[in-house]
Amino acid sequence: MDKFFEDWRRPILGSLAIICFFLAWEAILTWGIPLNKFIISKPSLIFAGLFQDMNSGLLWRDLLISGRPLVFGYVAAVLVGIPLGVVMGWRVRVGYSLDPLLTAFYASPLVAVAPLVIIYFGVGVAGKATLIFILCVFPFIFNSFAGVRSVDLLLINAVRSFGGREWDLYRIVIVPTILPFVVAGARFAIGRGLIAVLVGEFFAASEGVGYRIAFYSDMYVLDRMFGYILVIMVIAVAFTEGIRWAERTAFPWRVGM
Amino acid sequence: MTAGYIQAKNVNLTFTPPNRAPVTALQEFDVAVAEREFVSIVGPSGCGKSTFLNVLLGLVKPDSGEMSIHGKRVAGPGRDRAMVFQEFGLLPWRTVEDNIGLGPELQGIPKKQRRERGRHFIDMVGLSGFEHHFPHELSGGMKQRVGIARALVSDPDVLLMDEPFAALDAQTRDIMQAELLRIWQEAKKTVLFVTHQIEEAVYLSDRVIIMTKRPGRTKSILKIPLARPRGYEMRVTPEFNELKLRIWNELKDEIDSQGGPVRD
Numbered sequence A: 001m002d003k004f005f006e007d008w009r010r011p012i013l014g015s016l017a018i019i020c021f022f023l024a025w026e027a028i029l030t031w032g033i034p035l036n037k038f039i040i041s042k043p044s045l046i047f048a049g050l051f052q053d054m055n056s057g058l059l060w061r062d063l064l065i066s067g068r069p070l071v072f073g074y075v076a077a078v079l080v081g082i083p084l085g086v087v088m089g090w091r092v093r094v095g096y097s098l099d100p101l102l103t104a105f106y107a108s109p110l111v112a113v114a115p116l117v118i119i120y121f122g123v124g125v126a127g128k129a130t131l132i133f134i135l136c137v138f139p140f141i142f143n144s145f146a147g148v149r150s151v152d153l154l155l156i157n158a159v160r161s162f163g164g165r166e167w168d169l170y171r172i173v174i175v176p177t178i179l180p181f182v183v184a185g186a187r188f189a190i191g192r193g194l195i196a197v198l199v200g201e202f203f204a205a206s207e208g209v210g211y212r213i214a215f216y217s218d219m220y221v222l223d224r225m226f227g228y229i230l231v232i233m234v235i236a237v238a239f240t241e242g243i244r245w246a247e248r249t250a251f252p253w254r255v256g257m
Numbered sequence B: 001m002t003a004g005y006i007q008a009k010n011v012n013l014t015f016t017p018p019n020r021a022p023v024t025a026l027q028e029f030d031v032a033v034a035e036r037e038f039v040s041i042v043g044p045s046g047c048g049k050s051t052f053l054n055v056l057l058g059l060v061k062p063d064s065g066e067m068s069i070h071g072k073r074v075a076g077p078g079r080d081r082a083m084v085f086q087e088f089g090l091l092p093w094r095t096v097e098d099n100i101g102l103g104p105e106l107q108g109i110p111k112k113q114r115r116e117r118g119r120h121f122i123d124m125v126g127l128s129g130f131e132h133h134f135p136h137e138l139s140g141g142m143k144q145r146v147g148i149a150r151a152l153v154s155d156p157d158v159l160l161m162d163e164p165f166a167a168l169d170a171q172t173r174d175i176m177q178a179e180l181l182r183i184w185q186e187a188k189k190t191v192l193f194v195t196h197q198i199e200e201a202v203y204l205s206d207r208v209i210i211m212t213k214r215p216g217r218t219k220s221i222l223k224i225p226l227a228r229p230r231g232y233e234m235r236v237t238p239e240f241n242e243l244k245l246r247i248w249n250e251l252k253d254e255i256d257s258q259g260g261p262v263r264d
């Protein structure tokens, strides 16, 4: 029993906190404060509403609609962000030139330009994917950048001394060094990507998770709105934990992760 | 000095780190090593020993100077040389086996053969059972032995060894010294060996080069006329101790004027 608890301590304690949170929420609105459906909802109603949206197929359709631009935007962020970050790290002059500019963009509230992006690229997949790309690309750039900067020159020298060429240096030293950095960036980018989907759909859409949340909110159907938010939270956690798990299994040489 | 198998002449190298004072590591440094000779280099810490090995390995370009190995100018790294690095330089994401296989892998030798060749050297350095461990799971001495096996497995003509036994305990060090002498004699290699241990230098070498403090130049060269094969008992003979004392005295002058510690 002790051993069992030891091994599963993290998930058990984590789930317990979540369950307590929902129970407390339910209890307060059942026996504490009277429930005003226009400003708040409670877990029992939320889950009931969520099941209705699942059964009608509405939820799945919205997820599909929102998922497509997320995949496009995210993949584009990977494809652009990693090479750009690597070049910035490896070629000092490129790094010095681009670093301040990109840092400024990264620090600015990029969601604020969402309406413009939608105007430029339209309300369809293209506009949403672009917005997602803009928000997701920075963690990939800066993490690959930091990864390349942390490459151990002794390892580069060792591989070169045994006859390694440029390509071997990438394969044997640089890629394995930056991989953990990139994965950490990927975890961070997921959160930003989900925000971008929602924001994109708040502004202009007739379907999708973000649209539905805005719609339910406008209609004061708060239990349904919270149901959708819950789904997004679950997706975010699933992705984050999935990437974490991949990190642990893929990088066994990293101590204490 | 006649043209050697390894020949370095008038090597100069000054490091100019950004925002820091330049450091002259090597000044008019000369070395000539005969084929199949075992030469040690001793000198105060920071006098440029590692720097010189890196230059000879072809990793660092000197500001001036001529270097050749077997008549061929050193222009970059080559398969005729392999280095045991002072700070190991093992790939953290590779197991012991795959770290040792680095040289053969870069030579295009198939995986199965690499493993077989590696196995022999893993046994030799006493790491059997640790083939699938990662460097962070090894002690300092074990990492050092991986570095030694990695250099030996690619079967270079010239072995450059930068304090290869520094992290080993006394017994393992004795075993590794004997192994190194055996390989050196059997496989007909030329060895350039950096050490801080005077006793080790005398025991292993045909000649010992004593370097000045930085900027490193050759202070003197001492022939070690002891017969081979050398056994452990030789280390307590008067001749042996006489040679040790001579090196110690030469080094002491350098280190005294620098204010650093002396070890024997």
Ligand SMILES: Nc1ncnc2c1ncn2[C@@H]1O[C@H](COP(=O)(O)OP(=O)(O)OP(=O)(O)O)[C@@H](O)[C@H]1O
Binding pocket: B015, B016, B017, B023, B024, B025, B043, B044, B045, B046, B047, B048, B049, B050, B051, B052, B086, B214
């Ligand atoms: N990449 C570098 N950049 C700047 N200075 C360097 C660099 N590498 C070495 N040096 C300097 O060159 C000098 C010689 O260094 P080196 O590593 O060759 O010494 P060493 O003789 O091997 O010393 P030790 O016995 O302590 O290993 C030192 O003063 C060191 O600070």
Ligand SMILES: [Mg+2]
Binding pocket: B049, B050, B051, B086, B162
């Ligand atoms: Mg050194």
